[in-house]
Amino acid sequence: MKRCSLSAALLAVLALPAFTVQAYDYQLKPQAIADGVQVLVGRTENFSRENGGNIVNTGFIIGRDGVIVIDTGPSKAYGEQQRATIAKLSKLPVVQIYLTHAHPDHVxxxxxxxGVxxxxxPGTTRALTINGDALLSNLYRLAGDAMLGTELRLPTVEAKSGEVxxxxRRLRLIPGLGHTDADLMVFDEATQTLFTGDLVxxxxxxxxxxxxxxxxxxxLDAIDAIDFKVMVPGHGPVLRDHAGIAQTRDYLKWLRDSLQGAARRGLDMPEVLQLAIPERFQRLAVLHTEYERSVAHLYPAYELETLPTVPKSRPQ
Ligand SMILES: [Zn+2]
Structure with missing residues (x-):
């Protein structure tokens, strides 16, 4: 009798449907910013399990014969949901992807x-070839289950500077550098919309x-000279003026001057981390975390600059 009820329990367990993992739902909501131009605005946060890595802006342009996508987001699930979002707005096929740079939340x-x-x-493809797997595993660690099934897919064609x-749709591909050593901007001539990637x-x-x-x-000086009407920064709200350029420049100059000054005064890294950050930057999201990361990335080079150079020894 006992054996019989055990077998029944086992059979009941075996009859349960197979355990399936639900894909993370990014709840992407497209925002129309110009004629045929849509953006998916990410959160101004750090990577987390809650946001599934969606801290990034991606966009797409619906042309006469197809759709052009600018950046594909942080995971396979994001890419699939981005594609599904596009399909709801247009029956046209996606015909071209542009990647702005080699950071994981964009690619x-x-x-x-x-097949697209x-x-x-070339610098983006090179960086992803060298560091892509490390960037991927780092994002798995930070964003968790949203990353399930995500694998690195390298770019398949080279983006060349100039008009295409x-x-x-007529686009201008504008290479820049500074956020990484290969930062691509995409300018849509019809609407004068500029996708800057993380240069802004x-x-x-x-x-x-x-x-x-x-x-x-x-x-940034070169971007200032571009005749754009709408700007999609890599992170943060869409702009219709130059405020994003000014803010990015202001923070970079402060960071440079502050780190340079600290190195000249001989401060060590823990002291630099304690330095006051100007009031005008306090409203920026994730200020303290990113400041700490920037000190770790950049301060050693400023310290090196201040070291006395060793005179070459003269032959006796
Ligand atoms: Zn970036």
């Missing part, structure tokens, strides 16, 4: 676009793991 949705050309600057005509941050503190501040500042 790990590539898997959702098998994925274009990036795709899906009946707005209302969220910028990140510097691969930054070169002098190059970044020079690129």
């Amino acid at each position: 790990l949705g590539n898997q959702a676009y098998a 050309p994925i274009a990036a600057l 005509s795709i899906a009946g 941050f707005f209302q969220r503190t910028l990140t510097t793991p691969n930054a070169d501040i002098p190059h970044w500042l020079a690129t």
Whole structure:
């Protein structure tokens, strides 16, 4: 009798449906910002399990014959949901992807676009080839289950500087550098919308793991000269003015001057972390975390600059 009820219990367990993991729901809500131009605005936060890595802005342009996507987001699930969002707005096929740079929140949705050309600057492809797997595992650690099934997919074609005509839309591909050593901007001529990637941050503190501040500042001057009407920064709200450029420049200059000054005064890293941050930056999201990361990334080089150079020994 006992054996019989045990077998019945076992059979009941075996009859349960197989355990399935629900894909993380990013609840993407497209925002129309110009004729045929849509953005998916991410949260101005750090990567977390709660946001599934969605701290990034991605966008798409619906042309006459197809759709062009700018950045694919932080995971396979994001890429698939981005594609599903596009399909709700247009029956046209996605014909081209542009990746702005080699940071994981911008490129790990590539898997959702098998067969679609994925274009990036050569420096972006190089960086992803070298560091992509490390970036991927880091995001698994930070964003958790939302990353399930995500694998690195490298760009398939080279983005070349200049004008291109795709899906009946004229685009200008503008290379820059400074946030990384290969930052691609995409300018839609019809609406004068500029996708800057992470060359511009707005209302969220910028990140510097691969930054070169002098190059970044020079690129910001070049962006200032572009005749745009709408700007999609890599992180933060969409702009219709130059405020994002000004804010990014202001913070970079302060960071440079502050770290340079600290190195000249001989401060060590824990002391630099205690330095006061100006009031005007206090409203930026994730200020303290990103400041700490930037000190770790950038301060050693400023310290090196202040070291006395060793005179070459003369032959006796
Ligand atoms: Zn970035």
